[in-house]
Amino acid sequence: MEFNFENKVIIITGGSSGIGAETAKMFAQYKAKLCLVGRNESRLQNVAQHCELISGNVPLCILVDLIQAGSCEKVITKTIEKFKRIDILVNCAGKLKLGTLHESDIDVFDELMAIHLRVPYYLTQLASPHLIKSKGNIVNIGSSYLERYKPGFLPYNVSKNALEKFTRHAAMEMVTEGVRVNIINPGMTRTNLIHNLNIDEGDVNYAYDNLIAELGLKKILEPKEVAKLILLAACDMMPNMTGSSLKIDGAVIV
Template sequence: MPDLKEKVAIITGASSGIGKGTAVEFAQLGAHLALTGRNQENLQATAKACVEAGTPEDKILLVIGDICEEQVQKNLVEQTVQTFGKIDVLVNSAGIAHLASIETTDMAEYDKLMNVNVRSMVALTQLCVPHLIKTKGSIVNVSSVNGMRAFAGLLAYCMSKSAVDQFTRCVALELASKQIRVNSVNPGVIITDVHRRAGLDEERYAKFLEHSKTTHALGRVGDVSEVAKTIAFLASSDASFITGAQVPVDGGRHAMCPR
């Protein structure tokens, strides 16, 4: 198993979905956690799950707020260092989706999505780099198969994830001399609330999941834990010679061309 014992990890978007699953996985592996999200109740539920998974309550820091806000970003980094003395791992997991095409994209929604999915990631990474240099740490960005392949009706989301992938590659090269590794995971369809929040009602979501069995080579959608385990691997010393990589966790979807 990946060795993350007493490693200090910042995880954004930790109040739900892949961020929450990653926090619990890291807790099982002995990490100390700095978790952030907008929903206080959900973030506290994540913390409770992490305690149950093995991380002591005093080794979990919660910073509640919008990761797009500069002060929240600064508070997260400063409080993490004040509490734990260092930063070993940054997991940029916060993200939103929006169902819209070039004809229907609302520019305010576009700006919001780009701020969450890209700009906040760049800003937070920039703040963490001086601390990661000291620990020769690692960064894992949560991208998507949508960053690797084009899909109609998800214009801004696909664009944002392509940006995340290019950001990952560029920063990996820029920080390689400092022994900081930077990688991304590119999930396919994973059971989370992101699709509902993007606008799918229960009936459309059920049909989407059923259709997704045909668009993934393994014939099923994925589980949050499968992505979380990949993130843990990339964050750990088990992946010591991997940087600048985009790792599909998508049941083979990136290799297929169905729609």
């Protein structure tokens, strides 16, 4: 399957690592013009350099914490200043924090709702006029864990469920404008999310081994596999696919 993203302007949040980074590199193979958004400067620059080597196009790198005031506006403004248009928005920025109703501070809930819902909502709102002009599309990154009920995942799952509902409603609002909105729900993927739980390096593989037991295929997803599905959702091959939730998780045992 050959995609055509040549000269398409694509914003990827969470572009410095994991699924976002692999998605950026894959878009670069098809000559896309990239705006990469992340919080880690060295990783963001490494991804940008890799993309430039692949495509010859120099990505725009925006180093921001998206939940901070003014950050979403900066992403859209800087992208338009450099590229004059926006064709695709990939809301990939995310965070995993464990929390329960009785043991967690409300700040955990607020933080996850901010990064998983408020940021995609606001970026979509800000990017909409430009996406309407380009007849572009939006791909949100959710989680197949939103269908599961496990202790410790309450605020994470609530925020990802909210993102899926937002995707479906946004798709309905934008369908008459020619803008598609879809969501990809990956299962456990080999990214930095587990490291963000402050697990010792030596325990990371142990954590993955335990997670594999819950997967029908007994394999952790690799970011490249999820990136391929993101490109499929973002391409123009299926113009009637909007408001869709696409799951890739190796048959998670609910």
